[in-house]
Amino acid sequence: MSKVSTRIINVGICGLGTVGGGTLALLNKNSAEISRRVGASLQVSHVATRSLNYEQVSNIHHSGTDPFAVADDPSVDILIETIGGYDPAFDIVKKALLNGKHVVTANKALVAERGNELFEIAEKKGVVLAFESSVAGGIPIIKAVREGLAANKINWLAGIINGTGNFILTEMTSGAGQFEEVLKEAQELGYAEADPTFDVEGIDAAHKLTIMSSIAFGIPLQFDKTYTEGISSITPEDIRYADELGYCIKHLGIALRTEKGIEMRVHPTLLSKSRLLANVNGVGNAVLVHGDAVGATLYSGPGAGAEATASAVVADLIDIARHVVAGATSPIYPPLGYTQKYDDVPILHIEDIDAEYYLRIPAIDRVGVMAKISSILQSFEISIEAVIQKEAVNGVVPIILLTHRAAERKLNLAIQDIEMLEDVKGKVNRIRVAPFDRAET
Amino acid sequence: MSKVSTRIINVGICGLGTVGGGTLALLNKNSAEISRRVGASLQVSHVATRSLNYEQVSNIHHSGTDPFAVADDPSVDILIETIGGYDPAFDIVKKALLNGKHVVTANKALVAERGNELFEIAEKKGVVLAFESSVAGGIPIIKAVREGLAANKINWLAGIINGTGNFILTEMTSGAGQFEEVLKEAQELGYAEADPTFDVEGIDAAHKLTIMSSIAFGIPLQFDKTYTEGISSITPEDIRYADELGYCIKHLGIALRTEKGIEMRVHPTLLSKSRLLANVNGVGNAVLVHGDAVGATLYSGPGAGAEATASAVVADLIDIARHVVAGATSPIYPPLGYTQKYDDVPILHIEDIDAEYYLRIPAIDRVGVMAKISSILQSFEISIEAVIQKEAVNGVVPIILLTHRAAERKLNLAIQDIEMLEDVKGKVNRIRVAPFDRAET
Numbered sequence: 001m002s003k004v005s006t007r008i009i010n011v012g013i014c015g016l017g018t019v020g021g022g023t024l025a026l027l028n029k030n031s032a033e034i035s036r037r038v039g040a041s042l043q044v045s046h047v048a049t050r051s052l053n054y055e056q057v058s059n060i061h062h063s064g065t066d067p068f069a070v071a072d073d074p075s076v077d078i079l080i081e082t083i084g085g086y087d088p089a090f091d092i093v094k095k096a097l098l099n100g101k102h103v104v105t106a107n108k109a110l111v112a113e114r115g116n117e118l119f120e121i122a123e124k125k126g127v128v129l130a131f132e133s134s135v136a137g138g139i140p141i142i143k144a145v146r147e148g149l150a151a152n153k154i155n156w157l158a159g160i161i162n163g164t165g166n167f168i169l170t171e172m173t174s175g176a177g178q179f180e181e182v183l184k185e186a187q188e189l190g191y192a193e194a195d196p197t198f199d200v201e202g203i204d205a206a207h208k209l210t211i212m213s214s215i216a217f218g219i220p221l222q223f224d225k226t227y228t229e230g231i232s233s234i235t236p237e238d239i240r241y242a243d244e245l246g247y248c249i250k251h252l253g254i255a256l257r258t259e260k261g262i263e264m265r266v267h268p269t270l271l272s273k274s275r276l277l278a279n280v281n282g283v284g285n286a287v288l289v290h291g292d293a294v295g296a297t298l299y300s301g302p303g304a305g306a307e308a309t310a311s312a313v314v315a316d317l318i319d320i321a322r323h324v325v326a327g328a329t330s331p332i333y334p335p336l337g338y339t340q341k342y343d344d345v346p347i348l349h350i351e352d353i354d355a356e357y358y359l360r361i362p363a364i365d366r367v368g369v370m371a372k373i374s375s376i377l378q379s380f381e382i383s384i385e386a387v388i389q390k391e392a393v394n395g396v397v398p399i400i401l402l403t404h405r406a407a408e409r410k411l412n413l414a415i416q417d418i419e420m421l422e423d424v425k426g427k428v429n430r431i432r433v434a435p436f437d438r439a440e441t
Numbered sequence: 442m443s444k445v446s447t448r449i450i451n452v453g454i455c456g457l458g459t460v461g462g463g464t465l466a467l468l469n470k471n472s473a474e475i476s477r478r479v480g481a482s483l484q485v486s487h488v489a490t491r492s493l494n495y496e497q498v499s500n501i502h503h504s505g506t507d508p509f510a511v512a513d514d515p516s517v518d519i520l521i522e523t524i525g526g527y528d529p530a531f532d533i534v535k536k537a538l539l540n541g542k543h544v545v546t547a548n549k550a551l552v553a554e555r556g557n558e559l560f561e562i563a564e565k566k567g568v569v570l571a572f573e574s575s576v577a578g579g580i581p582i583i584k585a586v587r588e589g590l591a592a593n594k595i596n597w598l599a600g601i602i603n604g605t606g607n608f609i610l611t612e613m614t615s616g617a618g619q620f621e622e623v624l625k626e627a628q629e630l631g632y633a634e635a636d637p638t639f640d641v642e643g644i645d646a647a648h649k650l651t652i653m654s655s656i657a658f659g660i661p662l663q664f665d666k667t668y669t670e671g672i673s674s675i676t677p678e679d680i681r682y683a684d685e686l687g688y689c690i691k692h693l694g695i696a697l698r699t700e701k702g703i704e705m706r707v708h709p710t711l712l713s714k715s716r717l718l719a720n721v722n723g724v725g726n727a728v729l730v731h732g733d734a735v736g737a738t739l740y741s742g743p744g745a746g747a748e749a750t751a752s753a754v755v756a757d758l759i760d761i762a763r764h765v766v767a768g769a770t771s772p773i774y775p776p777l778g779y780t781q782k783y784d785d786v787p788i789l790h791i792e793d794i795d796a797e798y799y800l801r802i803p804a805i806d807r808v809g810v811m812a813k814i815s816s817i818l819q820s821f822e823i824s825i826e827a828v829i830q831k832e833a834v835n836g837v838v839p840i841i842l843l844t845h846r847a848a849e850r851k852l853n854l855a856i857q858d859i860e861m862l863e864d865v866k867g868k869v870n871r872i873r874v875a876p877f878d879r880a881e882t
Contacts, residue, residue, distance in 0.1 A: 030733070037591050138732075140589025143584060143589045144585065148581025149752065151467055276717060286739075292471070294580075295748075297580055298727075298740070298742060299741075300717060300739040311735035315591050329768040330766075330768065332769065333763060
């Protein structure tokens with residue numbers, strides 16, 4: 001066994017919370033294995049953290065509370081940003097890039113919302129800005145799409161990319177109660193934040209979907225155009241009715257290339273129970289990617305947690321270190337997968353998509369109501385694939401419909417008309433069926 | 442939208458069979474998308490094929506029947522070897538590497554059995570020898586383990602890495618008949634070769650497992666030490682009994698790091714039905730990889746077919762082209778993941794492993810036989826976890842046992858003794874339970 005190279009690459013970590021602390025611990029734990037892989041040593045030379053925990057930083061040469069000091073120190077080769085949020089994360093990353101440092105970030109909000117500007121700086125400076133850990137935790141999905149599937153025109157991808165949401169839906173599916181009760185349970189178990197908005201309203205998933213879409217299709221990051229709908233309107237009854245129709249309900253991020261443009265949407269989705277993706281339960285993440293040559297490939301694993309996320313941060317670090325060791329004069333991989341992006345591909349508004357739909361209509365148990373509903377749908381050219389009519393509860397019968405493919409704009413108008421029927425008592429609940437559900441898996 | 446760089450990288454393809462032909466077709470089909478990703482054009486300038494199909498090669502500058510002419514032509518930057526087999530594939534790849542060309546091969550037998558020598562040459566010459574397509578077809582599993590999980594100490598991996606075998610077991614599980622009948626069906630459908638030995642006896646899977654093990658653990662390729670057992674002894678009854686115990690039977694390639702050394706083994710395996718891996722059916726492939734930081738991640742998709750395999754060949758090509766464009770002076774990734782390999786880690790003989798076992802014992806329906814079997818097992822310190830005793834057929838009762846963890850050497854001795862019992866009529870069928878089945882998934 002030959003001796004490992006003693007070349008040292010200096011790493012500065014900004015932020016020693018869950019992910020930053022996990023990264024530091026992992027670099028220490030697996031340092032021998034990592035050196036052997038890279039052919040050089042990754043040494044954490046600098047850390048900046050809000051409150052210094054002396055035990056954690058005792059072996060580190062430079063430790064302090066100012067992240068900009070790390071970004072400005074010429075001896076730092078690679079800066080890791082694990083602070084989170086926009087401010088001061090954006091300025092720290094920008095500063096480090098401008099100073100010619102490679103940067104690794106786990107910050108999905110930063111990449112999705114301000115990545116275009118940062119990647120432009122990284123490109124100009126010829127440095128790497130890596131972000132594997134920002135999507136699907138420890139699953140190397142960025143690498144898979146950007147590199148592993150690079151020979152393909154990506155047709156679509158769909159993922160369970162928020163563990164909190166998937167945990168809640170999994171629990172509701174196994175009969176644990178209404179959304180609010182299960183959310184409370186998730187909070188008690190530490191799977192949901194005190195303020196769960198980012199997770200349950202789909203914003204976190206939309207950040208991740210924005211990033212994956214950009215890499216899959218070669219388009220700029222466009223978070224503001226990603227349609228986002230949460231899971232708080234899903235009831236245990238919807239889950240049961242979907243089950244009767246052969247589906248489960250998952251909160252998916254879906255990106256789809258169509259002739260009209262690109263769809264980017266996060267919403268509860270009906271998915272055939274037989275699919276592998278439908279069987280990803282609990283806090284797990286999984287992404288299904290369909291390329292024109294390879295067909296559908298699935299990537300699944302832990303989407304969160306200190307160690308799983310650190311696994312992706314350190315993988316980025318190793319990639320960069322391998323660049324340095326190989327003497328690359330510019331980053332090998334365009335960060336978003338393309339050397340030239342398509343600026344001119346339209347992103348479709350949610351009203352411009354076509355889908356199949358599940359509708360739950362609360363109706364009075366009276367002769368003729370179904371005929372009226374059918375007639376409205378027909379007037380908007382929406383045809384019905386399946387109907388289940390359930391037992392009346394307090395005189396209200398939930399009518400469950402599955403439509404054939406229809407334009408969402410027309411469906412919205414039909415729902416408006418249905419809700420105005422005298423026999424319909426309350427809002428219609430609408431859930432989209434996965435667009436790839438009838439396609440090859 | 443800015444103009445794509447016009448830098449041209451010359452590619453020579455040796456062998457235009459299923460994979461080589463698929464590669465040529467894919468490079469043509471997605472050339473615009475690929476140029477945009479690479480920032481250069483990949484141009485197939487040379488092909489060598491046994492019988493020239495003029496339609497296929499009409500646009501190619503140099504076409505002929507001599508692959509060595511491709512390996513020797515200084516204008517070729519990257520050579521693709523899609524001939525298969527050892528001879529002349531080995532000499533072509535070696536020649537190309539010695540001539541300073543990067544090489545992409547889809548040849549798992551070549552990499553598993555003669556890779557150590559070829560990688561040494563590639564390293565000396567500072568060129569890339571890429572082989573993503575040699576394992577699990579279109580699933581980027583080499584990249585995932587070597588790069589995506591590089592921060593981890595890999596504890597184990599297990600995969601369904603032969604589509605033919607998985608198709609046969611899936612069909613048998615859905616009641617399609619005995620092994621021989623289903624094999625015939627697979628041959629008629631084109632899923633199995635006329636001589637199915639490589640697939641059903643596990644040799645193909647052992648090649649792939651050898652390659653994955655090397656990358657996972659940083660050890661040399663050691664195909665000769667990989668234990669290989671096929672699926673021809675599995676019966677529909679075994680599948681049914683396993684099902685009653687909560688398991689399905691899959692043909693897995695398993696690589697496991699233990700305190701005593703490394704296990705590399707391909708054999709039929711009992712797997713809990715609830716696992717995602719257990720639900721990978723038909724010709725699909727899937728690999729489950731467990732890293733110490735990330736936990737378990739799963740990679741699944743099409744493991745064979747012209748287009749899926751070409752997807753991986755062209756991904757390798759794109760990776761190399763990106764190296765060239767970035768001006769890397771040496772390959773960024775050590776081909777087997779480590780700059781220094783561990784030469785001193787023992788590979789365990791199959792008799793030296795510990796496992797849980799499923800045993801099917803054909804016994805005479807007579808009082809006391811179970812007591813005798815238990816007593817033999819006990820004398821070898823093997824304890825029983827579960828027993829199912831089935832109805833007698835022609836006076837023979839299949840006794841189904843599930844053992845607790847035991848040493849395989851002892852189990853073999855116990856089986857010998859059991860088979861010598863007067864009440865036991867025929868061979869004991871033994872199937873190992875997945876070693877990770879009780880561990881965290």
